[in-house]
Amino acid sequence: MPRVTRGRHRDWPVTRSRGLTAPLGSRDSGGRGCHAMGGTCIHGCPPTVSSWQAEEVQQQIIRDTFHLVLKRDDHICNFLECGSLFGGSDYKLIYRHYATLYFVFCVDSSESELGILDLIQVFVETLDKCFENVCELDLIFHMDKVHHILQEMVIGGMVLETNMNEIVAQVEAQGKLEKAEGGLSAAPSRAVSAVKNINLPEIPRNINIGDINIKVPNLSQFM
């Protein structure tokens, strides 16, 4: 299958629309600055999407969703009927817009629309607590964490928990557990990232001390 060609750059991807989806980001080159978007699908996927689908199709859905949501003004309603997008008229997009971020949930008729708006608010506040003043870059660079937080709220397309304190407590407990295990990258990586962050072009290619000529290896390949 041909790879999707994309006109714009996407930083923050959405997970698949099957079951639970998570935040996805997108950057719009169309001049309105940086926009990111989160998407989640409550209640699994619509009939046609439910069978496994290629990444290309997911990306198409995300792109379409993004365009739909992006062109909406702030003062119009936060619900979007998008049956054609997901293949079932039972599905609705419910989104909230925070500065440069869009949080989009796709829900079916068993969810209360206003309830989902509240849920998005809870999600954002939870992100804010877990990241301490969340900003877009946090979400872009820590996709995995965003997912983990979302998974404490929604699993398998069903709302698991709506109490923010409870969610934060569970996320923090798991964070602690991870810390106790030394994390994914543990200590050396901190040193490594310091090394990596050195501005390589400024390192001289050759170091001459007296007669000795030391050739500095080209490190850029590690970047």
Added chain:
Amino acid sequence: MALKMVKGSIDRMFDKNLQDLVRGIRNHKEDEAKYISQCIDEIKQELKQDNIAVKANAVCKLTYLQMLGYDISWAAFNIIEVMSASKFTFKRIGYLAASQCFHEGTDVIMLTTNQIRKDLSSPNQYDTGVALTGLSCFVTPDLARDLANDIMTLMSHTKPYIRKKAVLIMYKVFLKYPESLRPAFPRLKEKLEDPDPGVQSAAVNVICELARRNPKNYLSLAPLFFKLMTSSTNNWVLIKIIKLFGALTPLEPRLGKKLIEPLTNLIHSTSAMSLLYECVNTVIAVLISLSSGMPNHSASIQLCVQKLRILIEDSDQNLKYLGLLAMSKILKTHPKSVQSHKDLILQCLDDKDESIRLRALDLLYGMVSKKNLMEIVKKLMIHVDKAEGTTYRDELLTKIIDICSQSNYQYITNFEWYISILVELTRLEGTRHGHLIAAQMLDVAIRVKAIRKFAVSQMAMLLDNAHLLASNTQRNGICEVLYAAAWICGEFSEHLEEANQTLEAMLRPKVTTLPGHIQAVYVQNMVKLYASILQQKEQAGEKEAAQEITQLMIERLPQFVQSADLEVQERASCILQLIKYIQKLQVKEVPVAEEVIALFAGELNPVAPKAQKKVPVPEGLDLDAWINEPPSDSESEDEKPKTIFHEEEQRHSRHRQPEIDEEELARRREARKQEQANNPFYIKSSPSPQKRYQDTPGVEHIPVVQIDLSVPLKVPGMPMSDQYVKLEEERRHKQKLEKDKKKKKQKKEKRGKHHRHNSLHTESEEDIAPAHHVDIITEEMPENALPSDEDDKDPNDPYKALDIDLDKPLADSEKLPVQRHRNVETLKSPDSEVPLVEKKSKKPKKKEKKHKDKERDKGKKKEKEKKVVEEEEEEEKKGEDLDFWLSTAPPAAPTPQPQSEPAMGTAVVAESQEVKKEEREEQDEEEEDEGKKSSKHKKKKHKKEKEEKSKDKKKSKKKSHHSEEEPPESVQNGTLEDEPLPPMSSYRLLAENPYIKMTYDIQGNLQNDSKVTVSVIFENKSTSFLKSMELNVLDSLNTKMLRPEGSSVHDGIPVPFQLPPGISNEAQFVFTLQSIVMAQKLKGTLSFIVKNDEGSTHEKLDFKLHFSCASYLITTPCYSDAFAKLLESGDLHMSSIKVDGINISFQHLLAKICFHHHFSVVERVDSCASMYSRSIQGHHVCLLVKKGENSVSIDGKCNDSTLLSNLLDEMKETLSKC
């Protein structure tokens, strides 16, 4: 080794982590694809390393790339590796990746079953948590079946965090494995009253979701939910319950009556908009289900409409939207109360928000009446002109068509107006809905005979202006309209006034640029047109003119003969020949018109879309039987090219249905006419359909004549529908005057043939008679059609499988598949089973009973029932319960209980033995020390751990099949079909005396490299009660039993249960060890108290616990390439053994090694197989097993030579027993 480690960690230093990857992608905007493919290459390298941290990091990055749209399914196996890591950090990464990229088609997913089961029973709640979360995304029917029981056990976990997750996942399990619903439902119901609000909410969530799909099965839960609704303060839960009631009320109107009051109270009291809205919604549902007319209900409607109006008028667009949404529901049953808010809704059409406009459109659909249709459509037409986006414009277009055509054109009084609306709509450029307009034109022209003349004139005009419509042909959907236009002009050519002109328009060269299927219709219909012109001319005696028109056809047709479209070409050349023949005859001055017109004689009648389906199959006809013997395989290949044409044919056939085959059609027409003539029920059409309205009183058709004069038909591009509005008003006015005069006559004119629900109309609407006597021909149905609407159901609905009656008692066969130890079954003494079944069968009943009783007390304090009654009675009570509960509402006309009570009393309640046993124990415990919840929880935990056990066998088998790549038919559910394996058990005898028998099994734990778990099954063989059991071992330097903190090394560990006679149960003990390269033996003692009628005695039983080296191994799947690398690496020590006198089959031999020694088959070629396993401390063990005639040789390679030789010795022992 150490050097390698260092090297590894240096390499690692330069691995990118997720943040680096994201940063990199952001920095390579121009060549993103290239950069990412480079990163993927790096990731592939990282995945090849042994270090699990490196792998986890790689998988983490892959997950991100997957979200960007890159396929990562190739790494599925690596994801499983990371999932099975011992550290939570890695595990979580693995499960996240799996939830992103696993799906039902992922073949390696079956390898995860045991890993997931292990994680589910992990002592760490977060391991369980991530496993549950992951499972929710990729659960397959197989996983659901295998894990249903484990998840159900987790529903009673001590931690609410796990309980609520498990409850939610159960819904996914039900979806994939519907058989699990009934066994699991009682526990799910229990969770509705869980002390933790989160668990309660999850249970409500799941049941609501289930009930939404199949509400009737959940009606009996209504009292419970009612109680929750009145007691809960959690808005989430309330909303869910209220939504659920909305789904239940249509089934049980009495429930609705009971609900109205608390709901209206909530509406008045709540401050949460979301709750208010849902309440209004449910009240609406209740009102719909109730027969209206009762005064207090109209008050409720008023309340709802009033609240909704407030919502719609709110400045918050969200509320406005929802208000409209709810309003549309009221509209269906109480249109009058909504119609008074028409102003508000029309106002919403001007809203800048598209969603709101669409909602308002929906509302309009229900608000139209004969009176206001024209006015509303006029408004919509204005919006069509204003609409900028094509999507919204298309939406408007479909809505206009929907509104007009609803209920068989019920509200259209003037079809000329409608046709002109349709013609006006053709001016929309770039719409996708050309075919919709075309379909409407065809439908109206065919079914409303009176309009044909007008329709034909309009269509002729369209054909004349075809160049306007077909300007940019390919993308322009509107040219579909020409299809309808051509067909109508051809079929009803007798109404054409200037047929010559139309024919010429159809023969223009420009036509060849139209899509093929339209050209085909053109070609076909020009002949019809030609035939009627020919007839005209011949009748008028204008032979020259007739020949001229033939000449024209012969000149112009060749352009179609050259068409690239097969259909067009075929028809054109056929027709060209026909016309050439006609020309010959014309030259000979033979009158041909009659014969030509005979080709198209007869009349088309619409057939109902379901007509075909409704024809009953005649007796004795077997549709599935072969008419001819099926063709052999070799033939089918020859036929392949044919199917290509076939498909193409089908694509076209949709468009050219009306003229499939002239002869055939003519024949059918004749047959049909014959049949109709004989059918007394068929209402025959009048002989001259075109002048239909002349039959009616003269005044009726005067306005029609005026229309003909006042509307300039031939001027395209000018909206004329507006003029109809005016004319219509005049007409109605006249009509009214007229009617005052002959009020009595009016009634006669109502024709029974109208397919209209006149009874629904208001009086004022009835007054408006259609402009001309409109003749809507009803669709034909076969005479013996079966009156059923069954065919509306979608057989593929995934939720249909969950339509299961939950009130029926569990049958014998209904149980969740449980991983069982074969010897556990045999352990049971047969006489102990009988009482078990009896006891068990009563248990769930009692529980239900308890619920019910509570309910009853709540609803109205009345009659206390005896506790235990016979089953049949019990079931009856259940039905009565609901009735009783509902009957406390104001008395209503007796409604039939929608629930069909199944036949009771015959089914024996029994579950799987395992579950039975456990429940039994629980029950015993409950009876004995009631209130001691903690012990109960402990028990649950044990149960769970136990189930982890006997997985190895199945897994290894599956694995071997997988790697052997045998044809799939030999594998069914992971077991061999051909050769059943002898029962195997990993449980070995520990010790035995007249009172008790102990068997044990040792399990390593990947999560911990220095711990193993020993599961001991205690079976009470005596008739006495065994209690205060305590197990103690003498620790060695290497191996120690893990004792609770604060106890000394000499203290024993109490067994956390007591054993009634004949019962067995399992306890687990954890041991720590340092080295695992050698087998160990520990001496130990079990002390216990035997209690019987004579008193109690203290007893002891000594045993020796044997830790074999195999028990430190963990079945780990391995791919052959990874295996090959491992062998090449040269770090492994080698050793081999040979055992003679082996007679069992190789398959069984491998299964034994897999099962007893925890190996998995990597590859198998004939009688040679490579196997792999891993110790809990990370030693790789590779085996090459070869079978000779009577012997087996095993070559082993392992990081540690001692371990290897010990393992081989153990294996030798196992094999020599074969």
